[in-house]
Amino acid sequence: IPHRSDPGHATQFENALRYKVEFLTPNTGSDDYADHATPMPSLGGASAQPLRFLDFLIQEPIRTVLLHRSGVPVVVPSPGRSAVHKLIVASRRQNDANG
Structure with a gap:
């Protein structure tokens, strides 16, 4: 599932049964990054959604x-x-x- 403001990144995945998994990461920095996906190379190319x-x-x-x-x-x-x-x-x- 493409990220809503960063369509080139995916922070959520859904299977055929509509089971969703979302990757989150702490947002401890500026609110400027709140709505941008954070690349997570260790997740095999997936990104994570920063969450305050x-x-x-x-x-x-x-x-x-x-x-x-x-x-x-x-x-x-x-x-x-x-x-x-x-x-x-x-x-x-x-x-x-x-x-």
């Missing part, structure tokens, strides 16, 4: 189990940090035609 406060979100992750067949162990952000991150990002999001 991602470093806060991924601190102190928790271990849990994905409910699929006999279970798949995963590490995810803590629910409290996820909620706070959503509130922070939502308050900073610009209103535009694409939401």
Whole structure:
């Protein structure tokens, strides 16, 4: 899936079943880079979307189990940090035609 403002880069991929994977990276620099894909050579040519406060979100992750067949162990952000991150990002999001 081409990046919305950088069509030469892809930060999201979707398979035939419409399962999406998006690559994110912390945006700790200027907001000038917020809407530009960041090339990630170690991802085989894929890019990542810089996301403000991602470093806060991924601190102190928790271990849990994905409910699929006999279970798949995963590490995810803590629910409290996820909620706070959503509130922070939502308050900073610009209103535009694409939401």
